[in-house]
Amino acid sequence: MTPVFFVLVSAGVVLSFIRIIAGPTSSDRVAALDTMNVMLTGLIVVLAYSFDRGIYLDIALVYALLSFLETIIVSRYLEGRK
């Protein structure tokens, strides 16, 4: 069943990436990047299940932490720019 997962998540990531390229403002791009980061976290977890490697879950956790920090820092930058 996991190939269906990979097809659906790839379609979602491609739609988000089109929004990153075409977004009218910087906020649209950051919102689409945030959505894409959460999708990729779930994708890494399913890769851990599919390859049967438990160490990939740590990579997913660190990726989630770094994507959260990236969203917060870019938002602070956008807020300060009047």
Add this chain to the structure above:
Amino acid sequence: MNGIIGEILILIGAFFYFLGGLGVFRMPDVYNRLQAGTKATTLGTFSTVLGVGIAKPEFLLKAVVIVTFIALTNPVGSSVLARASHLSGVKPCDCTVVDEYRGGDGE
């Protein structure tokens, strides 16, 4: 049996991930995009990661840690980004009726 339940949960999560990407692509302005993307992907992460934890019980502890982390940080990031884009002057679309953050009552 555990494997079947886990894979069904993974498929439900994949469907919500796809809905999140479709919402980010189709919605008219940044606030609608944030709402569609964040809600759908939070539910998708819950379902997918818990499905992996149920299908392989040795992954369950780290899966619960990842789900807790996403549940705590995803709404925070969304609200911070919405506040930042409102303060930096991004206008809502023309179909927006009420803008509570501006302090008015929508009149």
